[in-house]
Amino acid sequence: GFRAFEWGIATECVADAELEKITDALVEELCSFAPLAQRSAKKLLNDCEDASLSLAIELEGQAYGRLRSSDDFIEGVEAFHAKRQPNFKGS
Known part of the structure; x- marks a missing residue:
């Protein structure tokens, strides 16, 4: 969660309602590499x-x-x- 973001372990912290949309965007970005x-x-x-x-x-x-x-x-x-x-x- 947010604590992992604060500690620098995570690069982003999103609300549960946004998780699927953000995950899909990340997958799309990774597939372009x-x-x-x-x-x-x-x-x-x-x-x-x-x-x-x-x-x-x-x-x-x-x-x-x-x-x-x-x-x-x-x-x-x-x-x-x-x-x-x-x-x-x-x-």
């Missing part, structure tokens, strides 16, 4: 949970290198320069 990057971020968070800082930084660099060579990265850059929404494929 590059799926390959989302999978990579989730895997990286799980892999680094108990890792040292140096190992976590190394794993992050490897993940970033893989993402930079993906079709989705190219599409994201091209869409940004063309001022259009990207059409990510997950590859």
